[in-house]
Amino acid sequence: MTAHPVPAVSPGSAQGAATLIFNAGAGGSSHSSPEALAEALHHAGYRPVYRATDGEADLRAALADVSGPVFVAGGDGTVRAAALHLAGRADVTLGIIPMGTANNVARTLGIAGDPQAVIAAYAGAQAAPFDLGRVTAPWGQDVFLEALGCGLFAEVMAAYDPQQGKSPLRAVGALGEVMRAFTPPPLTLTLDGVAQPPLDCLLLEVMNTPATGPRLPLCSGADPGDGLLNVVRVDARDGEGLLTYAAALAAGDFAQLPSVTSTPARCTEIPYCGQPFHVDGEVRPARPDTFGVVRVEVWAAALRVLVPAVEGG
Structure with a gap:
């Protein structure tokens, strides 16, 4: 920081x-x-x-x-x-x-x-x-210190359910369950009022700190004192595979992968089609047949x- x-x-x-x-x-x-x-x-x-x-x-x-x-x-x-x-x-x-x-x-x-x-x-x-992240979403109001996201990590968290306590065995089972069924949704984000090209997001994280979850260093450049959030996207069409992602996370160079894009923004709007989200270490469960927008704004200082x-x- x-x-x-x-x-x-x-x-x-x-x-x-x-x-x-x-x-x-x-x-x-x-x-x-x-x-x-x-x-x-x-x-x-x-x-x-x-x-x-x-x-x-x-x-x-x-x-x-x-x-x-x-x-x-x-x-x-x-x-x-x-x-x-x-x-x-x-x-x-x-x-x-x-x-x-x-x-x-x-x-x-x-x-x-x-x-x-x-x-x-x-x-x-x-x-x-x-800084903090302030969220307005179909499920209500939220605030995060580290990150908010949807896609692979949020899906695994939802399957794992952290409310049941920590268990490496359950975590492995949740990952396997999600990998068998997960199809990255096409999302058209809006960053600071500018619509972005559609993207099949394997992973979407709005980061305030460099790491979230079990020390996943998804955005080494994130600084919670700069008045910005970092929007990290992984394009499923150019995905390198889980082993490549795991190796990059371990080496601390995840952001350098070709499929990974990180963009600073003060306000991010994410299309909501009922997918689960995580807010820091908490899960906002899937809400099938619910549609809307997840709006994320930086709450500076x-x-x-x-x-x-x-x-x-």
């Missing part, structure tokens, strides 16, 4: 008061505790208040009246849940303590490693703007996020 810093948070001032949100169900939570994280934040110069949250209602209540830094310990799902309550609030700054599996949002900000080391780096943190100090920087 290209950070555009604004005045640094000063833990020694009144801004030192902070809120800690901790997800006990995150992947790395067994190696830490809210008490240990609160103590680390105290050593970094903050005065943390831990607010226990066991569900959406608790989270909404915990964040309703907060101000200043809000530290969220958990994975991308926890970060998303908190961010949706903090978006558009200029008096709040989000600090991420990554404890999940993919940690796509944290990695975009250069945040990785042991929670104690991450927190120590927040002692000299600066705040930077973080919707969040303020803390970017930890880099040693020697």
